[in-house]
Amino acid sequence: ASTRMKLINLLENNRAEYISGQELSNQLDISRTAVWKHMKQLELDGYQIEAAPRKGYRIISNPDKVSQNTLQWGLETKWMGKHLHHYDQVNSTQDIGHELAKEGAPHGTVIVADEQLKGKGRKARSWHSKKGEGIWMSIILRPDLAPVQAPQITLLAATVLAQVLAVEGDVEPQIKWPNDLLIDHKKVSGILTEMQAEQDHIQYIVIGIGMNVNQDGSKFPDDIRYKASSLKESTGHAWDITKLIQKILKKFEHTYEVFLKEGFKPIKLTWEHYGYRIDETVTISTMKKKWKATLVGIEADGALQIRNEDGSHEKLYSAEIEWGEGGYH
Template identity: 65%
Template sequence: MESTRKRLIRLLDQKEGYISGQELSEQLAISRTAVWKHMNELKNDGYEIEAVQKKGYKIVSSPDKISGNTLQWGLDTKWLGHELHHYDQVESTQDVIHQMAKQGKPHGTVVIADEQVKGKGRMARNWYSPKGKGIWMSILLRPDLPPVQAPQLTLLAATVLAKMVAERSGLEPKIKWPNDLLINHKKVSGILTEMQAEQDTIQYIVLGMGMNVNQSREEIPEELHHKATSLRVEAGEEWDIQTTIQHILHLLEQSYEEFLKFGFDRVKKEWEHYGYRIGEDVTISTMKRTWEAVLVGIEPDGALLARDKEGKEEKLYSAEIHWGKGGYHA
């Protein structure tokens, strides 16, 4: 259900001129005093609000800083992010939303932080999350799906980030299996999916996204220069983090609903469209052997599909894949 704050923001956003306190009170089914309190909270967030007797309220300007209110202002989702929590600093947005999930927070709850001091990626790797320079976000989902389908949501999220970058810029993003977003062969974003489940039921999924947005090259740690980048570095200009987050949430809700309605096939085709090195010759190494192959695509369970020189296809869940003089561990 849409929160009172979300409905208030929507009503103010729809009205070109003033909207009376009485009208807001009636539309929101709250007292005039409650309307006044909500307006003061918006002012504390940095909104400039003009209040004129016998006319009502009007938003004159919005703050530059990100907050829960500014993120919901203009967010055109039906359910995703209607409960949205913003923090200046957390250890990890994943940890915060895990606690919220256990407290019964609803499907679609979003946690966003300006900074993470203990951000984490896959395989317990650290994720560098500087203040105000990127998107550090975790999303709570409660899908009615069997646990075996959970990896499909990671792949779906990767296509959402790729589509967002493509739609907002002239950049050509690629998805490195299974969950890293690359631009010009360097990592700009990663996805971490964590699940709480029973044998055949998903209790909840936490979908974490970290994206380097406005770091300059100098602000990226020197030891990461050869493999990490930011949207600003690649596009040559700063990005508006607030509208970028809103774009991601809009696309994610849309893609998630299409996935539930039409199945994984659309996600698979889109992932393979953005897939890094798909259709190319690579060298694959596992604990047992090393061989030459072509990356074919992905399987519904999230595995990477490769075809060797004899035409035999193999599903990979963990392998080291090389091309040229470099490589990566997946």
């Protein structure tokens, strides 16, 4: 760990008492002037530190703002987020992900922004990403997979978010095929997967995660208010964005490792557990026809499996589904 992280750890573990500059200097093996300089840096990151003459230093409060340091302190991962870039404001963390990946950023690099001016959804749609109200994050992955397997990573990401929401938020999230996270039929989170690939090999994937955390429902723009929600809306209180990001990264790393070891099967089962309207009958339409069918589950290639009224099974790669409830589409 960096000196910075060790310092924060020492201060955190001694919150009740002061630690002298001399003691810190001994433990960290740096000069007292260097200790003092680190303290100034921590203050810039939003830590409130009390420096009492002859007693030493003590953390009074942790920053509520998100920064590289606050994200990495207490991050319990082995490789994910070890390279982490935080920005106050960007157009889109996806664009930065692509730039960094092209420059050779390693597997597990994470990009987080407080605000996006041009947050992207799928198919050139936009993603509303206001300052400090949600998680706007991209992760660079370099999986040893064929391009046709890329959808598995999106489905994997959806299971990660569903599980973090269920465990941390004590809410009942559902995954709407292919990649929306709903709570009470409203969209709380979305995933955007972009990749650079050769014919038979993925060079890198940039997986974008947007999650509404602390918005009040009334603050969403008119056109999405009826179908968007936030974690705060569904739990009644605000959430610590830094901690949530850390939970997501830890769960993501773990799930990714399970995926490497055991393949797609466990992901499929978790996905189907949280799947929206699985085992229910919905109306589906394509260019040619419109019919009723029951949603059965997902396939390893990302397709939705349905059962028609005559009992036949079918795989859908793209189709309009009338999801019902709130007119969601």
